[in-house]
Amino acid sequence: MNRAVADGGKLALICLVSALVLGVAHTLTAPTAAAAATEGLRRDLARMAGSGSVDRESTEGVSGAVRGFHAVRDKGGRPTLYILRLAGSGYGGDLPLLAAYRTDGEILDVVLRDSRETPGMGKRAEGPGYMEGFIGRGAAKPVPVRKAMLSRKALDAVTGSTITFIGIGRALEEGASFVRRQGGVK
Amino acid sequence: MSRRNPVFAMLLGLCPALAVTTRVDNALGLGAVVVLVLALSSLTVSLLGKHVPENLRTPAYIVIIASYVTVVDLFLRAYAPGLSKNLGIFLPLTAVNCLILGRVLIFAQDNPPGASLVDAMKSGFSFFCALVLIALVREVLGAGTITLFAVGPFRGVLVIPLLSENPVRVFGLAAGAFLVAGYLKALYDRLVSDEETGERES
């Protein structure tokens, strides 16, 4: 019995030391990691906004896949485009997206942010060309939510990740109608 | 490529060897992580030596390995967020990499720190080479590119002219990983068996 307690104690000691070491490592790296995360978001926002000025994120009236939005205004303060934070549903869990829309709902740019899907299938969504099938859609042309709605070339780029593609498409479509509603109100 | 390559001869650490080898930079990154964690864990286990009770060895060693993996993970998240994102769950999964646990259980616990470190470096390096080789084949055929790290004016991606326009996409998928591993294993067996028969004849 004493033996078991001593053994358990040794294992507990190892765990304790490990937890302490990790705590120190966490304290050392946490600020830099947080900065790296916001820096990435800031860079994406700046690239999408171009010369316009970006408002702070608002969550007014958001629902469903739309999680928040930034209005981008020109010098006169008129909104020229909207950058939406969207959550599509992927193979499991959310696919966080950042998408820029013209005020009529046309998609200008899409990036997948911080996807935790396993490298392999879902990851292809981060590769170049993947999002091309969505650009320019949303206003006159509908957002593709089915592979049949894509051109042959765009189809090749998304093959092997149907659910990711459908998840992104549906989220983007919701985003487009959200943007059109915004345009109507303001 | 040593004769006792962990991936091709002993079939250890196959999950990361197949999963993260879609791009060369990911393979280089994970390979380096494995070498580092293997070296540190071997050293620690070798120093702890006889203090760990027999029946608690596996859990104790896994905790030690997992701690080093988490430390590396935390630092990568802070200083190389892109790489950390690409490796996804395969970074924490290094904690149960059978190559690391195997070397620690078979070698490090009964040997002095110096020898353990040398052994860890050797196994780690051959694992690293295997990973990079698989990734090279897969990325060149599957995407027509070789992705390295961006340094100064170099953007980090070498594009291979004809292949990049018409890549054989299947090599980038899970199926391609198995196929490449199969052919490389056959090549490896061929080369090693030739070497052995050669030795016997001489």
Next chain:
Amino acid sequence: MSYVGIIVTFVFVQNFALNRLLGICPFIGVSRSPGTSLGLGVVITVVSALSALAARTVYHQALLPLGLTYLETVSFVLIAVALVRLLGETVRRASPGLHAVFGGFLPLVTTNCVVLGIALVVVRDGYGAAESIVAGLAAGAGYFLALGLMAALRDSLRKEWVPKPFRGVSITFISAGLMSLAFMAFDRALLKNLFG
């Protein structure tokens, strides 16, 4: 995602062995005989369901509120070790016969990528308690399916002529690759009809 969606995803589309490339060492090494595959498959299914639930509970009840999320990997590994020991003891007491059949596979499972992998996946993708169990069972069942298919395939391969350098492991890898290609059909066809 609905339960049906989770099951289809984890068993077929994102099969742990054939698509997510987890647990490959035993998949290539153990699938040599049907009996071993059966034993390992059953044990992995049970342990991954329990580990998914336990990991999710520990993460959301303890690590997240206490701000200790960086202990994720270490605690999940410990959970797997503890679960395997506990399960071994319980089965040995309750049914020695069952223990004689499956007990030998338990130590193999402690360091299996599938068990830690499913724990990480359910936590990172934010699954609920019931969803975690279903995902764990489905992931294990998918892995079991792949192991079983591979064992059957290797059995028939024994009767075929294979070029010498490809014999053994190489042909197993290549068969696995073809099987993985076949499983991709689930992604294109089945899900297109289900969700499209």
